[in-house]
Amino acid sequence: MAEAAAAAPLSPAPSWRFDGYDRVPRPMRLEPAPQGLDILFIYSRPPLPMTRGDELTVAHLLEFLAARGHRVDFVTLLARGEKLRPEHRQWLEARCRSVRLIEHGKLAALWQGVGGWLRGWPFQIGYLHVPEQLRVVREMAAGRHYDLAYAYYIRSAEALRGLEGLAPVRFLALQLSQTLNTERLARNAVRWWERLFYRIESRRMAAYESRIWQGADRTVLIGAKDVEAIEAACRQQGQPLIDNVVLGPHGVDTERFRPRPEAEEVDTVVMSGVMRYAPNVEAALWFLTEVWPTIRAARPAARFFLVGRDPTAALLAYDGRDAVTVTGTVDEPAEWIARGAVCVAPIRAAAGLQNKLLEALAMGKAVVATPEANEGIQAPAGEALLLAREPASFAAAVLELLKDAARRQALSRAGRAFVETKWTWEAPFLTLEAAFLEAAHGTIKGHQAERRSSMISA
Numbered sequence: 001m002a003e004a005a006a007a008a009p010l011s012p013a014p015s016w017r018f019d020g021y022d023r024v025p026r027p028m029r030l031e032p033a034p035q036g037l038d039i040l041f042i043y044s045r046p047p048l049p050m051t052r053g054d055e056l057t058v059a060h061l062l063e064f065l066a067a068r069g070h071r072v073d074f075v076t077l078l079a080r081g082e083k084l085r086p087e088h089r090q091w092l093e094a095r096c097r098s099v100r101l102i103e104h105g106k107l108a109a110l111w112q113g114v115g116g117w118l119r120g121w122p123f124q125i126g127y128l129h130v131p132e133q134l135r136v137v138r139e140m141a142a143g144r145h146y147d148l149a150y151a152y153y154i155r156s157a158e159a160l161r162g163l164e165g166l167a168p169v170r171f172l173a174l175q176l177s178q179t180l181n182t183e184r185l186a187r188n189a190v191r192w193w194e195r196l197f198y199r200i201e202s203r204r205m206a207a208y209e210s211r212i213w214q215g216a217d218r219t220v221l222i223g224a225k226d227v228e229a230i231e232a233a234c235r236q237q238g239q240p241l242i243d244n245v246v247l248g249p250h251g252v253d254t255e256r257f258r259p260r261p262e263a264e265e266v267d268t269v270v271m272s273g274v275m276r277y278a279p280n281v282e283a284a285l286w287f288l289t290e291v292w293p294t295i296r297a298a299r300p301a302a303r304f305f306l307v308g309r310d311p312t313a314a315l316l317a318y319d320g321r322d323a324v325t326v327t328g329t330v331d332e333p334a335e336w337i338a339r340g341a342v343c344v345a346p347i348r349a350a351a352g353l354q355n356k357l358l359e360a361l362a363m364g365k366a367v368v369a370t371p372e373a374n375e376g377i378q379a380p381a382g383e384a385l386l387l388a389r390e391p392a393s394f395a396a397a398v399l400e401l402l403k404d405a406a407r408r409q410a411l412s413r414a415g416r417a418f419v420e421t422k423w424t425w426e427a428p429f430l431t432l433e434a435a436f437l438e439a440a441h442g443t444i445k446g447h448q449a450e451r452r453s454s455m456i457s458a
Contacts, residue, residue, distance in 0.1 A: 176352025
């Protein structure tokens, strides 16, 4: 456990990178907020390096809050044995007033996960239920007046629960509905034991998710589909319908992910993402087994790049077969995405907002995606991208784009314009900040404020 000194100036340091694996968010040049807030920010892992969607969002949110003049004390977990790169530590300390890293060991986490399971929690809640983090956030809240506490992801909900009576306003950023996420994994996971695990986890998550929002003043979700899923869980569990939602999606770096038409390669299809993440693995395997053979049969020169860090053994087995390249970890995924004539996002088993789809649209790529991949983004179908769910229609859409350069260019222009209008980082964060300021000024509805006094047992 460690604590950083007061925040340094926001000017970039020479050692910071704004592209590649070790990148940090680009500086945001924004006017100060009308009121600077003191924020206690709770999270479950360091946001750097930005290898997952939640890390990407938290890092950019910290950049935004610092640029707007808010004072953030950041408390997060760090797996024992892992170290932050010095430049990443420096960046965090420059964006936050203080940084607390709470170490936790894998064996202890597994024990906590089992204990949480016996209490009826989803496994992931118990796994990251670290008593030391709960103690630290309570001590910090007791020792300093905060305008609000902000817990990111459902894995931090128990730490937020412990701040009843200590933080005047509490935001729980569920972001996506984990009930919906685990339900889809239960239907689509590759192995039978994974489907069984996620089936049990989804039932526990519905019970937990339908209650945990009731102890927060605001619940942050990405989009309407996530709200609908939690409402359904509330009905199923006999709980009040969730009524304190703030929509808080995230964005994309439109400078790093920019069109590079000169890099496009004929007959090349690209999928990107973290290739150990279960929904990405399922999507890639589905595409490789159900869709790619049809594309290759119709277009023998076609090749497929599967781009992303830590691919599973099941994915690596396809490398070098049937014109498939599994890249593994690459320094700059944007360079590989740029090579694609068509990008695909065949997600079937995830909820929330798919960064891989935003990145491809930002780069002006012609994209074929499943409706599930587009749920959180809502890019106009047929105009900014093509949507398909079944193997035959998905393959047909990819083949259509591979042979029609004019159609690809039309989608490219529309997709990039859509992202520039709706999905820069600053726009959704300004909306979230407005909710922060409103809540800090005491305008929360009376029935919600009363609910704060008694966290419902989950």
